[in-house]
Amino acid sequence: MLTLYGETLTSRLLLGTAQYPSPAIMAEAVRASACDIVTVSLRRETAGNRTGGQFWELIRELGVRVLPNTAGCHSVKEAVTTAQMARELFGTDWIKLEVIGHHDTLQPDVFGLVEAARILSAEGFRVFPYTTDDLVVAERLLEAGCEVLMPWCAPIGSARGPVNVDGLRAIRAHFPDIPLIVDAGLGRPSHAGMVMELGFDAVLLNTAVAKAGDPAAMAAAFAGAVEAGHVAFRAGPLEPRDMAVPSTPIIGKAVFE
Amino acid sequence: MKLTVNGEERRVTATTLAALLDELDYAPDFLATARNGELVRAGERILCTLDEGDRIEILSPMQGG
Numbered sequence: 001m002l003t004l005y006g007e008t009l010t011s012r013l014l015l016g017t018a019q020y021p022s023p024a025i026m027a028e029a030v031r032a033s034a035c036d037i038v039t040v041s042l043r044r045e046t047a048g049n050r051t052g053g054q055f056w057e058l059i060r061e062l063g064v065r066v067l068p069n070t071a072g073c074h075s076v077k078e079a080v081t082t083a084q085m086a087r088e089l090f091g092t093d094w095i096k097l098e099v100i101g102h103h104d105t106l107q108p109d110v111f112g113l114v115e116a117a118r119i120l121s122a123e124g125f126r127v128f129p130y131t132t133d134d135l136v137v138a139e140r141l142l143e144a145g146c147e148v149l150m151p152w153c154a155p156i157g158s159a160r161g162p163v164n165v166d167g168l169r170a171i172r173a174h175f176p177d178i179p180l181i182v183d184a185g186l187g188r189p190s191h192a193g194m195v196m197e198l199g200f201d202a203v204l205l206n207t208a209v210a211k212a213g214d215p216a217a218m219a220a221a222f223a224g225a226v227e228a229g230h231v232a233f234r235a236g237p238l239e240p241r242d243m244a245v246p247s248t249p250i251i252g253k254a255v256f257e
Numbered sequence: 258m259k260l261t262v263n264g265e266e267r268r269v270t271a272t273t274l275a276a277l278l279d280e281l282d283y284a285p286d287f288l289a290t291a292r293n294g295e296l297v298r299a300g301e302r303i304l305c306t307l308d309e310g311d312r313i314e315i316l317s318p319m320q321g322g
Binding site (some may be wrong): 018052056084133 | 291
């Protein structure tokens with residue numbers, strides 16, 4: 001079982017709620033994934049509209065826990081105020097902390113991230129930081145009060161899958177007891193399976209499911225891959241070898257010449 | 258009084274944040290509000306007096322990744 005900030009969860013897949021063809025298909029995908037946690041956001045509401053309220057009612061009907069994000073925030077101040085507003089709105093201390101540092105790559109501003117994590121942790125937030133695989137940044141985030149780390153494996157929405165497997169291996173090896181969730185960059189179930197086989201505790205994805213031809217079917221495929229990868233990691237995968245090794249025993253083989 | 262509400266200039270008669278939401282036809286639930294970059298909790302809106310030029314943000318839940 002996966003435990004995040006004291007909460008025990010059955011699923012190791014966290015799913016985003018954005019970019020689906022319709023709210024109904026989003027709901028279908030969430031159900032098909034059997035996830036316990038979905039990510040949500042907050043945006044300006046238009047006067048007279050109840051768009052946000054309708055979305056929130058749909059999420060509540062799904063019976064999942066929400067992890068609000070600070071997506072699109074480029075400064076510490078923006079991220080902190082957004083987190084405070086999210087706590088007010090969604091009634092949870094959990095926050096997926098994003099402080100974006102670069103418009104093109106959407107990579108985190110790790111300096112702002114650590115500062116915002118420190119401020120929010122002191123205010124009682126349970127921070128899920130969207131970070132890189134940098135070990136020193138990871139250390140600083142833990143010192144700032146984070147008990148979970150969410151390294152990217154490729155740029156957000158890129159669907160490239162793990163671009164730095166050695167970096168992922170290193171962060172897993174350095175923090176054996178910290179829940180590590182791969183957030184961002186996964187494109188296919190095989191990518192999710194691969195990072196789970198490396199020993200990551202969970203994955204967070206959105207675009208790869210929402211933009212698939214059949215989001216609900218893809219959500220189920222990811223759920224299967226995540227579970228398979230996790231079971232495989234626990235089962236102790238064989239390391240690659242340089243040479244061929246026969247799988248059928250040689251002893252007792254007949255000799256005809 | 259002139260305010261900036263969600264990035265748009267508005268002329269309003271409301272003098273508190275609670276009255277502003279009412280004047281602009283916002284349903285008060287499912288909203289989070291901030292005045293000049295600081296969170297104003299739902300219960301504090303009625304006491305939150307507005308000044309000329311205030312920047313008000315009115316947010317609601319939305320899809321996110």
